[in-house]
Amino acid sequence: MTSASWRRWPFPLVIGTLLGVVLAAVLTACAVPPPGKVASPASPSTVSSVAEVPPLAPAKPARLEIPAIGVRTGEIVDLGLAGDGTLQVPRDAITTGWFTGGPAPGETGPAILAGHVDYKKVPGVFVRLKELKTGDEALVHRVDGSTAVFTVYAVERHSKASFPTEKVYGDTTGPELRLITCGGDFDSSTGNYLDNVIAYAKLVRA
Incomplete structure (x- = not known):
């Protein structure tokens, strides 16, 4: 991936009760689906x-650990919204970012952590994200000394045109975690x- 491609990694964003509107969020090299074109919420068969x-x-x-795919990060950086309404992005291939406009991991709602699949030909922190399986754990070490342990219940790949905005960013009844990166084919022309x-x-223990 070139440095130019890192400037745009868009996908849609719903901030639930915080804003109640759909925003255009940006991470690397994925285009923004048109407003309103989102997948339906999870069916009962896909919910943990x-x-x-x-x-x-x-x-x-x-910090974040995902033992099943060898993830053990350093500092997790804050990601806010840029002046144009896009999501700020991690600074390099190995850094993970947390969207501060949503819940912190362990709070009620979907906490969002984002990272690269690759950057400047360096494998990204989430290069193996697609390999996660149901039951794998993600451990989020928090600044208060606690560790929020989440169990994976689904891993999906969606095209730009069918990004499931509501399912990813919509309200949940308990603490959940979303890990997001790019995937699929790389279009070198764009x-x-x-x-x-x-x-x-979903949070299983702390």
């Missing part, structure tokens, strides 16, 4: 049967990946 765990007090994420890979997980 893991019992809900009470939410944790607010605390920023510090510098864009054609798809997004999304892992969905």
